[in-house]
Structure formats: C-alpha cells, structure tokens
Amino acid sequence: MELLSYMRLFVEVARTKSFRGAAEALDMPNSTVSRHISELEKAIGLQLLHRSTRKVELTAAGEVYFKRCQSIVEEARIAHESLLDVVERPSGTLRISMPVDLATGHLAPLLSDFAKAYPLISFEFDVTPRRVDLQSDPFDLAIRIGPLPTTPSTLVARQIALLPRYLYASPDYLKAAAQLTHPDDLTKHVLCIGQALTNQEEAWRTFYRGEEEVNVMIASRFRMNSVGLSRALAVSGVGIAVLDTDLAHEDVASGRLRRILPEWSLAPVPVHAITDTRLLPARTRLFIDFIKARLN
Structure with missing residues (x-):
C-alpha cells in the first residue's frame, strides 16, 4: 500500500512538474x-x-x-471508486472544461438535472474555449464543439x-437586405460566423437540401470564436448567423x-467529450452517458 501511495505522489509530481503543485493537488x-519521492527513488535505486x-x-x-505508474495508479483509483457504483452513490469532484x-x-439545465440525480458529486467548471492539457491540467474531461484535436494521440x-445548423437573421435585417431565396444569394449578405478563428476572410460553405448540395464562397465580415456573440449580432440586425435550433429557439x-x-x-x-484515458471513474462515466442521452 505504501508503494502505491508513493507511485501516486510521483505521478502527480510528473504531471504538474512541480512538488508544490503536487502538494496542493x-x-x-x-x-x-x-x-516520499526521495524514499521511492532510494527504494528503486534510480x-x-x-x-x-x-x-x-x-x-x-x-x-x-511514469508511463507504467500512470496506468497502475489510475486502475487502482477506478477499482476503489467502482465500489461506489455498487451502492449507486458516486461522489467526489467532477472537473470539466467546456466552451x-x-x-x-x-x-445548464442538464447540469442541474444531473446534480439532483447525484447529490454527492460536486463540480468545478472551467468555461473557456482554450485547449486545456488534460494530461497536466486537473480536469476529468473537456467538452468541445467541432473537429477533434489532432494531438496528442493519447486523448480519448x-x-x-x-448539433444541426441553420441560418437566422432579424426581421429588421431582412427588410433592408437583398433578396434571399437560394444559398448563392448569401454572397450579397453580411454573415456573422461564430466558430474558431482562422486567417481566412472567405471560405467555402456547403449547404444541403435533401440529397442536393451547394457550395458557396462566403465572405464573413464578423468572425469570432463565440456562437453566442454571433447570435447577439444577428438579433441586433447586423447580419446573418449560423446557429443550432436550441440556441436560436428563444429568439x-x-x-x-x-x-x-x-x-x-x-x-x-x-x-465530443475528451478524456486522457479510457479508464473513467464512476462520476465521469455517468456524466458523459447522461449528457449524451439528453443531447440526443
């Protein structure tokens, strides 16, 4: 048991690259x-x-x-926490990064329902679009919209x-804007694109109607990494926003x-829900399953 405890300390120091950071965690x-790390090194002889x-x-x-200890410590933690599944009372702190x-x-409403269903779980939310490092930052998972990150390959x-996406605009904008009956007409309109920022002011967008596809080169005057801001701009009559139905519902x-x-x-x-391991504690696995079922 002492060796496993020392291994846990070593893994935390290796993850944070700091004795102080490991001690605080x-x-x-x-x-x-x-x-304890010195005693571990003395026992190993390296x-x-x-x-x-x-x-x-x-x-x-x-x-x-470190590579071997990570999986050993994680499996030991999962084995311990799996006992909570037996009594269906998962607990602990769930740390999530999300945009x-x-x-x-x-x-937000789903989080409220999940919290009521599992009252022994507490939460820490980091609400940010930044790409957190799940191998060194203290998060159980990150939820991200869009294409998967290409690195590191160890992420799961x-x-x-x-999320389905459609075009939305305010009545005031539509009164003053050019006629809009086909995706090709979008070249005459102002678009507010709320997605990851790129250096391209123009980009091809593919629109679908059943089996029909149309590619349109669209110039977006307003580009941002916030769908919420693009929605607000559309409401104020600045231009057309690309939104999913849930986000646009109230407006x-x-x-x-x-x-x-x-x-x-x-x-x-x-x-996507992204983790740095397939071995998930009960609270993380239950949360992912809950969110997936409700979003679908």
Missing part, C-alpha cells in the same frame, strides 16, 4: 511529497527526477516509470451529440430572429 505538505530551483523534469528512467456557448445554451474522444419564439432558407442546412457540428 493532494492537500499535503510540500516537504512530505519531496521526502533517480526519477531532475530537480532545480526553477523546475522539475523527468529523467530517462523517470519517463519509463461558454455550449455551457449556457445547452448544458467520445462523440456525444451532433425565434419571441420574433427577434427568423430562420431563413428553411429548406437548407449546413453540416451538423459534432460535440
């Missing part, structure tokens, strides 16, 4: 972490860490040991939803937005 004195006043780095032996538009537009992605119901070219749609955008 594990809620124990910095000196205790340092002493130096696992290069220590300096500025940073901590893994030695070659430490790299090998603000998804959090406020889709997940589970698709939990497909359509109140008359602030209208769905335009209703027979046409863009390709749905995938939503």
